[in-house]
Amino acid sequence: KGQWSYKLKFKPKDKSGNTFYGDFWVSMESHALLLVNMRMNPEANVNLVNRIIIYQEYDHYQEKYWIPVKQKTIIDFAMTKKDKGLGIIGRKTVSYKNFNIDNTETKETFSEKDPEDVRYEELAKADTFWSENRHEKLSKNEQGVYGMVDSIQNIPLFKTIAEIVTIVVNGYKDIGPIKIGPYSKLFTFNDVEGIRLSLGIGTSNKLSKKFQIYGYAGYGFKDKRWKYGGNMQYVFNRYRRSAIGASYFNDATFENRNSEERKTQSLFAGWLRRAIPQKMMYVQEGKVWFQHTWKKGFSNRLAVMHRRLNPVGHDKTRFGGLNLKFLQDNPETGMVDTITQIRSTEMVLKTRFAYKERKISGPFKDFSLGSKYPIVSLDYTLGVKGILQSQFDFHKVRLGIKHWFFTSPVGWIEYEIEVGKIFSAGPLPYLLLEVHPGNEAYFYNKTSLNSMNSFEFVSDFFVHARIEHHWDGFILNRIKFIRNHLKWRLVTAARGSWGILSNKHKNANILNHYDRRIKRSKDRKAPFTEGPFYGGFDKGPFTEVSIGIENIFQFIRVDALWRINYIDNRDAQRFSVRVTLNFSF
Structure with a gap:
């Protein structure tokens, strides 16, 4: 030059x-x-x-x-x-x-x-445009790619492989203007429903990339109840995401969180679980929502919902179930009422800020590729008493930060911190407080504390923290056989959770605590009729550590976990092994 x-x-x-x-x-x-x-x-x-x-x-x-x-x-x-x-x-x-x-x-x-x-899509140009305006002409091999792509798409084997990959990734099968799925929920099993068969049908992207309608129905052969639900949404702008929608479902779930909060139970929550009480509840929830992106990475979402929570007690499950009783003063009778079902009307405002976030904008959903800067979220929930027989007034604030960064040459680190507070003039049922997410399945769950039992701890002020170090091949590549053949990678992690439980909430939910003096019998034949909660954190933060191997056959991760404290709690496991499907390049 x-x-x-x-x-x-x-x-x-x-x-x-x-x-x-x-x-x-x-x-x-x-x-x-x-x-x-x-x-x-x-x-x-x-x-x-x-x-x-x-x-x-x-x-x-x-x-x-x-x-x-x-x-x-x-x-x-x-x-x-x-x-x-x-x-x-x-x-x-x-x-x-x-x-x-x-x-x-x-x-x-x-x-x-x-x-x-x-x-x-408006920037798409015909092949003639590119032929005239390319800075460099295509070589003969590059020109042949166009014809080769058209030919491959007509090969039956390629069509079959592409269809299988689409079903595995999306969980749905497209048949013209409709889609069927998700296939992962066609056949499930849990202690409350027994064998459950479900089927969902909705509109596909071939019908419209602006509106979507979906509905499903399922039947449990043990509880002999139908479950069903549906949702719809209309997208105003796909790239600067702006959409409106509504949903309703009447179903059995493993958690008390509303549909706007992050799910903490995995797809396999009902499968391969430990032989301890399966805490489930029947939930009805109707919701309307609106989402708008102001600038890239900065968005708001507003939702208004009403939901009913009906915990499934010991009379319908093995080993105990989810027996919840809330004591509430009745000013009309001067007596104390015992409430076993909860109605709550809530308004949720979510704010998310992800500076320079990379994402893929699908027709109805964005897929985040992350950002090199921390992603911050702030959620506010207002509970309103008296609307549709809602029983409680409360405010809930949740602040979350998550981030990942390279630590070359020793892999990369991801961490997440979440802190929140629930405000109310009077006591609230535990199901409206922060029930710290546990995991009783043998499958590893990234959003839960895997050695904590579900519904073991509850707080009205709470802190969650998680850190994982993915070492890539820095350590295991020192072993020649692993480096050349297995390609395994080491991952280490630590998680913690802590909170404060106010006395007003504890006293009104005292019947939801199990008697710490009574140990569960080893044969577990006699179900306990008491609640599942240990309560608050009276021995410091709950902590667990783990070491695992990922990239087993490129898709499998196995973790060994140690529960550090609260070992004497009922059904606590000091050591356990968890498996999950996990892929990364």
Whole structure:
């Protein structure tokens, strides 16, 4: 380029690290980067990828700006590291020319337009446009890709594979304008419903990418009850997400949270559980909501709902069930009423801020790819008494922060912190307080404390914290057999939860505590009729630690967990093993 430059070569210090090797050119005069050409380390522990090639070229425009003029990326995807395996090569080429910098008219145009308002489907161009305007003509091989793609899409084997992948990822089968699913809920089992069969039908994206309607029905052969529900939504703007919707369901669930709060029970909550009381409840919830994104990463969601909670007690389950009784003063009779069912009308305002978040905007849902900055959420819930026979007034505030970052060369770390408070003039049932999320299934759950039992702890002021260190191949790659064949990765984690339970709530829910002096019999034949709660945290924060192996057959993760304290609580496990499906590149 007519200037003296340095050419520097680089290679991995650790041959098994997730790094690159290659070279780059640097200007002797300005020390600016002129060109870089690098490839992924062939020994890197990366799933489904055989090769990554990156080429970038820069130019000194008007002797003032260093700007990119060409970028190329090639990724060779394959199920295995064997070159002869079936795979796909993805190639991306970006080039720039005819730069127009410091142009007043251009600045004024862009100041009046928000890039987030661009509808990308309107930018689609015909093949003739690209043939006339490409900076570089396609090679013969590249031209052949178009015909090859059309041919592959008509091959029966490819259609079958694509259909299976779609069902596994989405859980639904598209049949023209409708979809059927999710298949994961066609057949389930739990202690309350026994065997349950369900079927859901809704509109697919082929019918409309603006509105969606979905409904389902299921039947439990043990409780002999129908469960059903449905939802609908209309999307005003897909990219700057703006939508309105409504939903209703009458179903059996494992948790007390409303549908606007994050779910803490996994898909397999009813399967392969420990032989302890399954705490379930029948829930009816009707809701309308509106969501709007103000700027990229900054959004609000408003929901108004009414729900009824009916815990399923010992008379319908093995080992005890969810026996809940709330003591409430009755000013008319001067007596104390015992309430076993709860009605609550709630308004929820959610605020989410994710600076420079990357996401994929689907027709009806956004899929976050994360951000290099912390993602902050603030939720406010107002409980209103007297509307649709709602029984309680309360305020609930929840603040959450989650983040992940690289710690090269030792993998990456993700953490999450959540703090909240519930305010009320009088006592509230435990089901309207913060029931700390436990996990009684043998499947690992990222959003729960896996060694804590469900409905074991409750608070009106609460703090949750979680940190996981994914070591990638930094440690296990030292073992040659693992590095060359198994590709296992180490993961370590610690979780904690703590809270304060006010006496006014504790006294009104005293019948929901089990008697700590009575130990559950080993044969567990005689069900307990008392409640499941231990109560508040009188011995400090609940903590657990774990060490695990992920990337087993690329999709399986196994964790060994240790419960650090509250070991003497009923049904507590000091040590346990959890399994989950987990994939990452």
